[in-house]
Amino acid sequence: MARPQGPLTVCVINMKGGVGKSTISALLARNALSRRGLDTLAIDLDPQANLSQALMGANYNAFLSERRPSIVEIFNGYLPATPGGAASPLAPNTGVELISRKMATTSSLQLIPARFDFSDNLTNSLRPDPKVLARFLAGNFPQKDLIIIDCAPTESILTQAAYHASGLVLVPVKPEFFATIGFPLLAQSLADFKRNNRGSSISVSGVVINNAFYDGGNDGGPEKLRAIDEIQTAATRNRWPIFNTQIPFSRGFPKIMRGDNTYSGNAAMFPVFADEFFNAVGL
Amino acid sequence: MTEKRGKHQLLKSLLVPLLREWGYDLVRQCLVEVHVEHTEQSTPTNDRPTGKEHRRLSASEIVERTEVDVARKKVLSLFATRFDAKTFLPSAADVRHFLDMRGQDPGVVKHRQDAFRKVLDVLLSMPDDELEHLQASNAHSGPTQLGPLADAIMETSTVIRTGQPTADPQEPHESTKRAKDAPKPH
Numbered sequence: 380m381a382r383p384q385g386p387l388t389v390c391v392i393n394m395k396g397g398v399g400k401s402t403i404s405a406l407l408a409r410n411a412l413s414r415r416g417l418d419t420l421a422i423d424l425d426p427q428a429n430l431s432q433a434l435m436g437a438n439y440n441a442f443l444s445e446r447r448p449s450i451v452e453i454f455n456g457y458l459p460a461t462p463g464g465a466a467s468p469l470a471p472n473t474g475v476e477l478i479s480r481k482m483a484t485t486s487s488l489q490l491i492p493a494r495f496d497f498s499d500n501l502t503n504s505l506r507p508d509p510k511v512l513a514r515f516l517a518g519n520f521p522q523k524d525l526i527i528i529d530c531a532p533t534e535s536i537l538t539q540a541a542y543h544a545s546g547l548v549l550v551p552v553k554p555e556f557f558a559t560i561g562f563p564l565l566a567q568s569l570a571d572f573k574r575n576n577r578g579s580s581i582s583v584s585g586v587v588i589n590n591a592f593y594d595g596g597n598d599g600g601p602e603k604l605r606a607i608d609e610i611q612t613a614a615t616r617n618r619w620p621i622f623n624t625q626i627p628f629s630r631g632f633p634k635i636m637r638g639d640n641t642y643s644g645n646a647a648m649f650p651v652f653a654d655e656f657f658n659a660v661g662l
Numbered sequence: 663m664t665e666k667r668g669k670h671q672l673l674k675s676l677l678v679p680l681l682r683e684w685g686y687d688l689v690r691q692c693l694v695e696v697h698v699e700h701t702e703q704s705t706p707t708n709d710r711p712t713g714k715e716h717r718r719l720s721a722s723e724i725v726e727r728t729e730v731d732v733a734r735k736k737v738l739s740l741f742a743t744r745f746d747a748k749t750f751l752p753s754a755a756d757v758r759h760f761l762d763m764r765g766q767d768p769g770v771v772k773h774r775q776d777a778f779r780k781v782l783d784v785l786l787s788m789p790d791d792e793l794e795h796l797q798a799s800n801a802h803s804g805p806t807q808l809g810p811l812a813d814a815i816m817e818t819s820t821v822i823r824t825g826q827p828t829a830d831p832q833e834p835h836e837s838t839k840r841a842k843d844a845p846k847p848h
Contacts, residue, residue, distance in 0.1 A: 640759040
């Protein structure tokens with residue numbers, strides 16, 4: 380069920396690590412397929428590859444060992460030569476891993492995984508073209524409903540690549556002091572991008588409060604309240620809406636990311652946020 | 663008509679000694695009881711095997727009884743064997759997640775073994791290439807372990823960054839094999 384206007388592309392980003400970007404990306408991607416039946420592509424733009432590990436599970440080890448293509452090859456623009464053959468151009472499905480397909484439909488969840496050596500792209504002398512990803516997606520995935528890009532928390536060429544490919548930004552934040560430090564950096568980063576790319580209409584769909592704060596029996600206490608207040612102030616200043624649904628604290632999240640489905644706890648409430656998000660962005 | 667009357671004659675001749683021995687009311691009562699028992703035995707809900715036969719079929723047995731072409735049955739049997747050995751969808755929660763991600767309502771999965779029929783429906787709906795991909799992957803084999811993952815990262819890192827030749831890239835990594843044997847966390 381392709382959208383006539385093409386896929387909605389959302390990058391999940393905060394210039395602060397550990398706020399739940401990969402977890403939220405993985406769960407939104409799964410939810411999009413399983414509950415909404417959306418034809419979905421997830422892209423891991425973080426060299427730590429946590430999204431890839433979460434969606435591929437134990438299969439990620441084999442992906443590494445067999446040296447299957449990844450986002451690295453897409454940025455390089457070709458498949459490297461092997462002892463048995465020359466370098467070759469990218470095919471439309473290069474680097475695309477099937478995670479799941481919904482029965483009796485054409486909708487699936489696919490992933491373009493990352494590898495640790497993706498970070499080499501940042502340190503090599505040749506700077507990759509930040510528009511490569513947007514071109515690859517536009518050329519090969521017009522039939523998708525949703526593309527979710529999990530970004531690294533550091534401003535880099537990969538951040539620019541995510542902005543070029545995306546129409547919307549989702550900003551997870553934890554209600555703790557250091558997490559809000561990422562807000563001004565992100566605001567500046569987006570402003571710089573828009574100034575240098577006048578054709579882009581990328582906008583922030585909203586801020587989601589990831590309530591993964593140690594409860595301590597008092598729901599985080601006064602420090603959490605202060606952090607929430609700062610989040611609201613910063614979001615208002617940047618005109619970023621805040622989603623009503625907070626993601627609850629749950630020991631189920633790390634288990635689910637590991638592929639252990641035996642306990643979900645409050646993580647079972649994630650679809651409440653997913654519903655609010657998908658409704659807000661018109662999916 | 664003659665034949666029908668003949669049958670009734672035979673029936674009447676059989677009933678006469680019964681009526682003489684036990685009387686009309688008792689024979690009628692027994693006839694009703696026999697009729698009820700016979701009806702109950704004929705309904706499907708009472709078709710269950712009894713005694714030793716009353717047990718859950720294994721996944722392999724279910725596949726064995728499924729009508730499907732030989733090649734596909736062979737592949738499905740491999741899944742069934744892994745399911746029985748708990749190396750494919752090792753917990754009821756994994757079964758639920760597997761079904762959920764494929765748009766199949768898992769319903770209440772009280773016993774993992776009972777849910778295999780739903781899993782089989784999903785497997786039967788998959789095209790051959792997808793089935794082969796699922797078979798080749800270690801996905802849905804339970805929680806992942808950091809150790810084998812770290813091994814895979816280190817080894818692949820060495821190969822990529824130093825350019826040292828690697829073993830056959832199609833050969834699964836040793837860590838992947840070990841991952842299957844690794845103890846499962848609770």
